[in-house]
Structures are given as structure tokens and as C-alpha cells.
Amino acid sequence: MDSLLSIRDLSIAYRGRGGTSQALREVSLDLYRDETLGLIGESGSGKTTLALAVLRMLPPAAHIPQGQILYHHDGRTADVLSLGAERLRRYRGEEVAMVFQSALSSLNPVLRIWDQFLDTARAHGETDPARVRTRTRELLSHVQLEPERVLSAFPHELSGGMRQRVMLALALLLRPRVVVLDEPTTALDILTQRTIIDLLRSLRREFGFSMMFISHDLSLAAELADRVATMYAGRIVEIGTTDELFYEPRHPYTVGLLQAVPTVHGDHRTLHSIPGSPPNLQRLPAGCKFHPRCPYVRPVCTEAEPDLLHVSNGHRSACFFWDEVRR
């Protein structure tokens, strides 16, 4: 399979008042053509940092001690972290687009929706407003909005769900090959979430792009994703196909996340929460970072941190005892 994005040994730290937080530690990951990759994990696990890094939109306090983000296009490879300002600007939006989580505040309140499409197209060299108009209308119809009504509206005249649909259309305006979605449904009610997920699926069928879908909600990720990666304390602790992770998780943290999700249908299992709380990123424990919360913990876990170990083809888990881990 063709890889569009290759993240290699990426580490990111935030310098703050109380010291340095290890937001991302030696993460390697590929996003392939036409696939949806789900990134799941609690707050502070590094999902958003990873997403922002892909667009090189990290806050000024972040620094990158090591690693690469490679973008492959037409047989060429660009190193995103060393792109010049102008090439980075073109890369954002044209190659990789991003949809943020707060649908309500993602649109500029003083500009009409049309102006926010037009300035995007203009910034990327499109000079003919009529062409932008046609493309925008097509996209808005796809996300089931009335193009003319929406284009002349100000953001406050639209509901939250409508605004997030506008954001999806805006993200696809320049025909990007990768769309990064950072919890795109968090700010929405449950029915609107449903619509957005269905829309994403149909948009992907229609326009063909790869998605990196970030969520703390495993069931949402499972609906969209072909592969899922679980993140904990800045590392990927398990990665595999959605089915594998969902039905045969081999990392105790993934199991914990699954057991914390209520199911609508199916057996009446008790809901479990993962004991303890996410680790302090400024003072990570020694060994496996999950050991203080892990039901399978053994002495070795407190001393050494496991690499991603081979479980089956494509399925890997960062647990010494993955073989014993059961749902």
C-alpha cells in the first residue's frame, strides 16, 4: 500500500512553568492512501499534538527534539518539519486539511461563509470566483446544506451541526489528499454526531481522501476507521485493524477503554472505568507508563518499557504480556 504520510520517531515536548511535558515520545505511524486511521486515547495522550504536528501548527511552547513527518506525493517526498514558509502554506489546505473540534467557534464571526471559502481559494491561487462558487455549491450540497442560503449567512445564523458541515465542505475545497479531524463531533449533540459520521463516510466515497480521525470515543472511531491506534502518555501502545482492536485487543489500556464504553445493544456487562488517572507528563513513571493502572502488572513492567511487539500481521501491542490480555 502507498503511504501518504509517514511519521518517524517523532517526539514533541512542551516547555512549561513546571518543567517539560513529554507530549509525544518516538511515535512512528503511516497513513495510507484511501484509509481512515482512528487515533484514540484519553485527554493528554498526545492525539491532538500529533494532529497539529502533521500540519505543523504546534503552539510556540512546543519543541521537537527528534523525528520526521514525511509527506509522499507524486513519487516525491517532502519533509514537513523543514518546509519553507511558502511551501508550508501551500501544503496546508491543498495537501492536508484539518477540521477542529469546536464547530461553534471555527468560523470567523464577522465574515460571511462565502468570504471564508473565497479567501481560502484565493490564498491557493484560484482567481476565478465563479469556479470557486461552483465547487463550493457542489460541496455544500454534498453535506446537505442549501448552498445559496448558507453562503450569504454569517456563522451565528447557522446551528452547530450546520457549522461543522460547513467546516467539512471548507476542508475539502482544495481537494486535499489527507483530512485530519480532531474530535469533529465533540461539540455536537448525539443525533448531529450521527449525521456528521454518515456524511464523512459518503464524502470519502465521493471524493476519495485519507482521514486521520481523532476521538476519545472508541465506538465513533470504530464506525469510520479501517485501522485504529491507541495512544497513551504520548506513545502508540496498540495499533491494528479496527476489528482486531475492537474484538481482540492485546493491550490492557485498549481493553480498559473498551470496557468503559456502554453498548446500546448486546449483553448487560458492567461498565468498568480504568483505575487511577492519566500520568503526569512532566514526571512519567519508569518502565511501562501504564503500569500504575494496569491489572496485569508484573515486576518487569516497572523497569522496562516495551516496544510495539508483533501480535499478528499489522497488529502490534506495547505490552510484554499481550498474549495474556483478554477483553
Add this chain to the structure above:
Amino acid sequence: MQRYVAQRLLLLIPVLFVISVVVFSLMHLIPGDPAQVILGFENTDPAQLAAVRRDLGLDRPVYVQYGRWLGRVLSGNLGTSVRTGRPIGALILEALPFTLELAIYAVVLAILIAVPVGTLAGTTSSRLADGTMQTLTLLGLSLPAFWVGAMFILLFSVHLRWFPVLTFPALLDAPLANLRGFFLPALTLAVPNAAAIARMVRASLVSVRREEYVKVARAKGLSESLVVRRHMLKNALIPVVTLIGIVAGYLLGGSIVVEQVFAIPGVGRMGLQAIVQRDYPVLQAVVLIVTALFVLVNLLVDLIYVFLDPRIRYA
């Protein structure tokens, strides 16, 4: 939209009414007897005092006096100066153009200085640049106008001879000479206001900087200057317009200090002289005009607001 404007204009009536009552009361609250002032303090003849009071209508009940005064004011008659005997309307028409020009000039200069400085301070990631700007604006706010004005005259007019001293030709006769003549007083007035506006631009930008739509604008691949101009400033300047309106309102009242330092015969100086000479009708008229202008400018700002921020349209 039209309804909103009509509403705001109607609301002006009670405001102006209250102002007229306050201004009218001013004359009656100031210690001293206007009749005595007019006659001079050496003349204590009760018959003459009574006659003057009758002439001025001061022997009638207060509400009658108010009604008469308001009637006169509304018909454009502001009375006569008790010092010079000239009609006050004419005096104000002489002084107002100086003050108006000075105020507008100062506001324009303040905006031209404040917006770039505030934008730089509000968008730079350099703490040094931001800190320098903060210190300079604090300095601008703290220096007293009489000192700044005097220093400007010394430096730019006396030493460097860049600007003429104390010549103010009419704007229409000699526009360039006029703008040159008014430059230093306008700059003196602009300095503290520019500092205040720059600080507000900075603070407003700092809060806008964290907004999600600014991140989105960057993620869309907009150039940094477009992100700042189109997405940050357009939002950040909305509250700044209020401050500019207030500043403009104050400046229209004339600056007593700057008009005094630069010997400009504007409304501020006229008010000061009226106080010194106890020319109460003049003072009353000055306060009335100045307050009414202040209210009108702020109304204008509120209307501009509607165009700047679509969220309050028809509100």
C-alpha cells in the same frame, strides 16, 4: 436596521433632556449672583440688582426659567456673553472649527500610530518587542500634555524649525500650511490616546489570537499577513472602535491644556476663559455643545458597530 437607527435616535431625546437640565442647573448651583457679576462687585444698589434680575428673568420660578432658556436654545439662541456682550452662538462658531479640526486630526494620528504599534505588540512572539511596546505606551500615557506640547515646540519648532509656531491658517485657504500648523498640537493630543488605543488593540489581539477560527485560517493555508488582517484585526478592532469613539468625544470638547499651550482659540480655551471671567452663559453654552457632541459621536460609534459586527444587527 432602520428600526434600530430610529430607536437609537429616539433614545437620544431623554439623554439630551437630562443634559439640558444638568447644564441649566449648573448656572444656578455656581455660588455667586449673576446679576452681581454683571453689575460689578462695587455696585451694591438693591434696586439695580433687582432690575438686572428682572431683565434676566431670575425673579421667576426655576421651571419657568428653564422653559424659557430651553425655548431659546432650541431656536438657536444661546444668549450673549456677559463679558463681551457678543452673541454666544457667534463665539462658538468661531471657536468650534479649531477644536473640530484638532480633534479629528488627533484621532486620525492616534489611529495611525496605535493600530500598527498595537498590532505588532499583539502578534509578535518576541517578548522583547512586546515589552518595549508596553513600556513606550505606558510612557505615552503618563507624560503630561503640557510638558509634551512644550517639548514638541522646543524640539520641532524652535530647534529643528520643521513646524511653524502658533500659526493656524484656515484649512480651506491653505490646506498644507494648515495641516502643518496643526500637526504639533494634534500630535500632542494624539500621544496619550494613541497609547491607550494601542494597548487596547494589543489586548484585543491577544485574546483573539487564541480563537479557533484563527487556527482554522492558518490551517487553510492563508498567509500570515492575511490571517492577521482579515481574521484577527477584523474581530479585534470591534471593541477598539468604542474606545476611539470615547476619545473622539472627549477631544471634541476641546483640550484646555493643549489649546492653552499652543494658543489655539478653540472651545477648550473659550471654556477656560469663561470660567476665569465668570462668564456663566458662555460656560453654559460651551458645556451644552460639548456634551451634545459627545453624545452624538457615541451614537455614531454605536451605529458603526452594527456594520462591523453582524452579530448585533437588528438587536
